[in-house]
Amino acid sequence: MLELRLESKAYDRSLLGPLTIKIEPGQRLALIGPSGCGKTTLLNILSGLDSDYIGVRYVQRDDLLIAYMFQEPRLLPWRTVAQNLVLAGVSPDAVDSALSEVGLHDVAGLYPRQLSLGMARRVALARALAIKPDLLLLDEPLVSLDPQMASQLRQLLKKLLAERPWLSMVLVSHDPVDARELADSWLSLDFKNERVLLPSEEKTASAG
Amino acid sequence: MISRLRDYLMVILVLGLVWQLFAFWLQEPLLPSPSEVLNLLWAEVSRGNLLHHLLVTLRRVVIAFVFAMLFGILLGWCMGRHRQSNRWLDPVLVLLLNLPALVLIILLYVWMGLVESAAVLAVILNKVPNVAVTIREGARSLDPQLEQMAQAYHFSLSQRVFDLWLPQLFPYLMGAMRSGLALIWKIVLVVELLGRSDGIGFQLHLAFQMFDVAMILAYSFSFILVVQLIEWTLLQPLERRARRWQGEGARCHA
Numbered sequence: 001m002l003e004l005r006l007e008s009k010a011y012d013r014s015l016l017g018p019l020t021i022k023i024e025p026g027q028r029l030a031l032i033g034p035s036g037c038g039k040t041t042l043l044n045i046l047s048g049l050d051s052d053y054i055g056v057r058y059v060q061r062d063d064l065l066i067a068y069m070f071q072e073p074r075l076l077p078w079r080t081v082a083q084n085l086v087l088a089g090v091s092p093d094a095v096d097s098a099l100s101e102v103g104l105h106d107v108a109g110l111y112p113r114q115l116s117l118g119m120a121r122r123v124a125l126a127r128a129l130a131i132k133p134d135l136l137l138l139d140e141p142l143v144s145l146d147p148q149m150a151s152q153l154r155q156l157l158k159k160l161l162a163e164r165p166w167l168s169m170v171l172v173s174h175d176p177v178d179a180r181e182l183a184d185s186w187l188s189l190d191f192k193n194e195r196v197l198l199p200s201e202e203k204t205a206s207a208g
Numbered sequence: 209m210i211s212r213l214r215d216y217l218m219v220i221l222v223l224g225l226v227w228q229l230f231a232f233w234l235q236e237p238l239l240p241s242p243s244e245v246l247n248l249l250w251a252e253v254s255r256g257n258l259l260h261h262l263l264v265t266l267r268r269v270v271i272a273f274v275f276a277m278l279f280g281i282l283l284g285w286c287m288g289r290h291r292q293s294n295r296w297l298d299p300v301l302v303l304l305l306n307l308p309a310l311v312l313i314i315l316l317y318v319w320m321g322l323v324e325s326a327a328v329l330a331v332i333l334n335k336v337p338n339v340a341v342t343i344r345e346g347a348r349s350l351d352p353q354l355e356q357m358a359q360a361y362h363f364s365l366s367q368r369v370f371d372l373w374l375p376q377l378f379p380y381l382m383g384a385m386r387s388g389l390a391l392i393w394k395i396v397l398v399v400e401l402l403g404r405s406d407g408i409g410f411q412l413h414l415a416f417q418m419f420d421v422a423m424i425l426a427y428s429f430s431f432i433l434v435v436q437l438i439e440w441t442l443l444q445p446l447e448r449r450a451r452r453w454q455g456e457g458a459r460c461h462a
Contacts, residue, residue, distance in 0.1 A: 044356075047360055049356050049359055049360060066360070067360075067361075068357075068360040068361075070353070070356070070357065070360075072353060074353055074354060074356075074357040076354065076371060076372065076375070077453060078375040078450075078453040079371060079453070083371075087361070087363065087367055087371055088361040089361060089362065111453045111455070113453070113454070113455065114455075127361075131361070
């Protein structure tokens with residue numbers, strides 16, 4: 001479905017590579033590694049946001065609808081929750097069901113500043129899922145939440161992913177627990193980038 | 209709102225009172241009392257004179273304002289968003305910013321003659337660089353994270369304009385509009401004084417030749433009042449509407 005090869009070790013801007021990522025339909029891949037090693041850059045490349053990254057070569061890239069849940073909720077502060085969803089391409093009729101799916105009720109008319117970080121994350125998740133993507137990119141979805149909130153959101157993510165077996169996902173996390181809970185394969189990045197680490201097919205305990 | 213209006217009126221009243229006292233104390237024809245000015249203002253209004261010149265000036269202000277904002281926004285946006293265009297246009301902008309308004313007015317009158325188009329063009333050219341500088345600042349400060357979000361969710365051009373860019377540019381637009389209105393009507397008066405045969409500036413010119421201070425003050429106040437009304441009825445409601453998302457606490461008390 002999507003196979004990406006990075007081979008830009010020689011260039012200035014290159015943080016990553018050489019590296020190969022292959023994503024199959026329904027695959028749940030976790031990118032793990034220390035902060036600053038280029039995990040988010042890799043997500044940006046996958047999403048097409050960082051299109052001028054040197055050395056990117058797609059071996060295969062189907063026409064996929066990609067939804068990106070950024071680390072920050074990135075909601076437009078001057079638009080209501082409902083308007084934010086509609087702007088992303090969610091049909092107005094589907095807003096309420098999209099929000100209730102992530103456990104939010106009566107927030108459609110609120111402005112983002114009236115939401116807590118946890119709620120804003122859920123809205124961002126609702127936005128990402130409601131456009132019915134083929135590939136979901138999650139950048140540290142549980143970071144800077146308190147442990148209880150984080151575990152709630154982790155359970156919610158697990159449930160929503162289980163309900164959508166066709167959906168591929170790439171998760172960026174620094175937390176091995178998240179990676180183990182949410183993904184079925186792992187790609188570990190480090191600063192040296194000398195090893196090409198292919199996603200492991202079997203669930204191993206060593207996620208780091 | 210009520211208490212703000214009360215404060216406003218109180219300040220005006222105190223200033224008027226101080227002025228009245230000075231005028232009474234000095235007994236000088238070059239400092240007419242507020243009551244004399246108000247009487248003259250009323251006389252000019254009932255003769256229909258004031259309204260005529262006021263409307264002529266207002267028309268010039270509106271035309272110059274609209275075009276100056278339009279060109280200034282376009283220029284500022286291009287310069288803020290594209291490094292290369294900024295590099296090319298920045299010298300021109302600096303030149304225009306530092307060119308005295310008077311020089312531009314005289315040059316245009318010399319080149320185009322004492323015509324309406326020269327007058328309005330002079331005002332527009334004086335204002336465009338100010339708007340451009342403000343909007344360029346705004347265009348440079350757009351949030352790159354939201355930009356990425358809009359790209360990731362395939363925002364259309366109109367969505368980008370109205371839902372992403374305009375709300376972020378809004379404070380800069382308001383600033384440009386406020387300072388624009390104040391600057392433009394002042395330049396319009398100079399333009400009228402130098403080369404038109406109607407408008408407030410022309411009337412001020414006549415009054416100046418006769419040392420008629422009461423007339424000068426009456427005409428100036430009439431236009432200050434108009435600008436204040438525009439601020440109250442147009443700019444402030446617009447601002448309140450656009451800042452609704454920030455909630456009560458963050459509202460601007462301009």
